[in-house]
Amino acid sequence: xxxxxxxxxxxxxxxxxxxxxxxxxxxxxxxxxxxxxxxxxxxxxxxxxxxxxxxxxxxxxxxxxxxxxxxxxxxxxxxxxxxxxxxxxxxxxxxxxxxxxxxxxxxxxxxxxxxxxxxxxxxxxxxxxxxxxxxxxxxxxxxxxxxxxxxxxxxxxxxxxxxxxxxxxxxxxxxxxxxxxxxxxxxxxxxxxxxxxxxxxxxxxxxxx
Amino acid sequence: xxxxxxxxxxxxxxxxxxxxxxxxxxxxxxxxxxxxxxxxxxxxxxxxxxxxxxxxxxxxxxxxxxxxxxxxxxxxxxxxxxxxxxxxxxxxxxxxxxxxxxxxxxxxxxxxxxxxxxxxxxxxxxxxxxxxxxxxxxxxxxxxxxxxxxxxxxxxxxxxxxxxxxxxxxxxxxxxxxxxxxxxxxxxxxxxxxx
Numbered sequence: 001x002x003x004x005x006x007x008x009x010x011x012x013x014x015x016x017x018x019x020x021x022x023x024x025x026x027x028x029x030x031x032x033x034x035x036x037x038x039x040x041x042x043x044x045x046x047x048x049x050x051x052x053x054x055x056x057x058x059x060x061x062x063x064x065x066x067x068x069x070x071x072x073x074x075x076x077x078x079x080x081x082x083x084x085x086x087x088x089x090x091x092x093x094x095x096x097x098x099x100x101x102x103x104x105x106x107x108x109x110x111x112x113x114x115x116x117x118x119x120x121x122x123x124x125x126x127x128x129x130x131x132x133x134x135x136x137x138x139x140x141x142x143x144x145x146x147x148x149x150x151x152x153x154x155x156x157x158x159x160x161x162x163x164x165x166x167x168x169x170x171x172x173x174x175x176x177x178x179x180x181x182x183x184x185x186x187x188x189x190x191x192x193x194x195x196x197x198x199x200x201x202x203x204x205x206x207x208x209x
Numbered sequence: 210x211x212x213x214x215x216x217x218x219x220x221x222x223x224x225x226x227x228x229x230x231x232x233x234x235x236x237x238x239x240x241x242x243x244x245x246x247x248x249x250x251x252x253x254x255x256x257x258x259x260x261x262x263x264x265x266x267x268x269x270x271x272x273x274x275x276x277x278x279x280x281x282x283x284x285x286x287x288x289x290x291x292x293x294x295x296x297x298x299x300x301x302x303x304x305x306x307x308x309x310x311x312x313x314x315x316x317x318x319x320x321x322x323x324x325x326x327x328x329x330x331x332x333x334x335x336x337x338x339x340x341x342x343x344x345x346x347x348x349x350x351x352x353x354x355x356x357x358x359x360x361x362x363x364x365x366x367x368x369x370x371x372x373x374x375x376x377x378x379x380x381x382x383x384x385x386x387x388x389x390x391x392x393x394x395x396x397x398x399x400x401x402x403x404x
Contacts, residue, residue, distance in 0.1 A: 017286060020219050020282065020283060021216075021219065021220070024216060034265045034268070035268045035269050036268075036269050037251075037266070038272050041211070041272070049265075059210075061275065061279050062272070062275050062276075065275040065278075066271060066272065066275065073268045073271060073272075184349070185349060185352050186401050186403050187356070187391060189395060189396070189397040190301045190302075192227075192228045192301040193228070193397050195227050195228025195229070196228035196307065196310070197228075199229055
């Protein structure tokens with residue numbers, strides 16, 4: 001389980017693909033200084049330079065880099081989904097929100113935002129925690145009790161980390177089920193091999209038709 | 210946008226992690242490296258002009274530098290995750306990978322795989338007193354010495370430790386030493402039957 005968490009990017013790992021994808025989410029930024037020759041970043045104009053006061057949505061990794069330091073090339077603003085309006089929605093009923101559509105890395109990206117020293121950092125941190133607390137019960141219920149049913153509808157509103165949690169719960173449930181029916185000693189084909197075989201078969205059919 | 214191509218690489222790999230290894234995207238990696246080189250060259254020129262007094266170039270240098278670092282991170286993550294995947298496959302598929310997986314690896318990855326194989330084999334030979342210990346054996350605690358298995362696919366003849374040969378024909382059943390057939394079960398040639 002610990003290995004699962006580490007490899008799937010819940011920690012801040014330099015090599016983690018999830019972490020890279022999460023840091024690509026954009027943040028509204030305003031340029032405090034003129035940036036010469038980089039006008040091509042702003043696709044709405046054909047200027048050669050980025051002028052002072054230009055507003056642009058920059059990915060987190062760039063915004064973070066330009067925001068830090070004494071000069072502060074850009075100043076950052078809270079992204080829409082973490083602003084007060086959305087925070088009210090989350091506190092009202094966290095269970096109805098489709099975090100995958102808003103996120104997909106809602107918590108991971110939110111956690112990164114905290115490092116930017118936005119004026120409402122404390123509120124964001126609070127809302128992240130409250131949202132997770134509110135939704136956790138449903139996630140646990142769902143993953144521990146659905147044995148053979150269709151899970152797509154239950155999973156579609158979960159953000160990436162919640163999905164990993166859900167999958168972990170499911171795995172536990174299945175292993176317990178196997179143990180109960182005395183199947184845990186049965187040797188089986190490794191999951192990777194059977195996945196690989198399935199894909200190959202699909203590819204074979206696709207080629208044949 | 211900066212570092213867009215490198216992100217494509219990461220996305221592509223992220224989608225394909227499961228039972229396969231996506232083809233090594235040499236073309237895209239070259240493009241990313243070219244982008245990094247261009248950014249670097251521009252920064253070198255920019256630094257010269259900035260030293261001569263054009264201070265508004267300094268911020269541009271920082272933007273490009275962030276781009277270079279981002280590209281580097283994406284490339285390294287791409288290579289590292291692939292290696293991790295290949296290492297995992299050594300334990301799942303055994304020492305010989307399926308040809309289509311091998312086909313998707315680049316030359317250096319094949320080399321790495323061979324070296325990893327050798328290291329693992331040497332290590333397994335060195336532990337334990339007599340003839341080493343096979344670490345890929347007994348992934349689950351064994352309960353019996355012999356197991357009943359059924360063939361899922363034709364696999365030709367197989368010689369057991371005591372010198373007999375058995376023919377693995379589809380749907381035939383055999384009673385074999387567990388240690389001999391565990392690998393074949395994991396590779397999906399045989400199926401373990403529990404009475």
